[in-house]
Amino acid sequence: MPRLLHGRMVTEEELNQASGDLAEFTAQSPARFALTKPIDSHSFDFLFPTLQEDDANLLPQTATMPALLKKLGASMVDVDTPGADSPIPAAYTYFGQFVDHDITLESGSATVAELLADSLTPLSLADIRGAVRNIRTGNLDLDSVYGAPAPGIRRTPPR
Structure with missing residues (x-):
């Protein structure tokens, strides 16, 4: 050349x-x-796929449910002494977030404003399986470090 x-x-x-x-x-x-x-997107799925098929396992879809869930979230605040260090090392938080961001990325379902709105309604099972898409793989591709697509690890099968 x-x-x-x-x-x-x-x-x-x-x-x-x-x-x-x-x-x-x-x-x-x-x-x-x-x-x-880059890889094609694929649908997110449930950790226990059969649980959501029984209505007894699901939250009721009422108008007050978003407010109740926000109240539940607000009750989960850290009550440690202000200014004191947490007993959990910070590395766990950063490592967990790194792994999560390397295997999942969904950006099209809702904006932050929509997620915080009082009119928020849960997605249907069909919407979750059809519209909510993951544009990363379930592998640690390290594309956040190397860019997409990151190098794969070649493993030689045992003989």
Whole structure:
């Protein structure tokens, strides 16, 4: 591939040639993961898939439920002495958040304002399974460190 000097205008022909050379090189390179397309989104699912099929396991869908859930959340405040350190090391929080952000990303279901609105209603089971999409994999791809897609780990099967 020809070297291009700094400040020189690149022609479309040179750009196409460089693109072809790069594609040819990457097809043979062990680093070809760096140019693969990102994964398709997939639906989130439930940890225990059969529980939500029984209405007895679900919260009642009433107009007061969002307010009751907010009240429950407000009751879960830390009552430690102000200014005192928590007995839980901060590393657990940061590591847990790092892992969570590496395996899940959902950005299309609602805005923060919509989530805080008094008119918030729960999503139906069909909406959860059909509309709420995860655009990350369940693996630790480390794409937040290396960019997407991050290098995969090649494991040699035991003989």
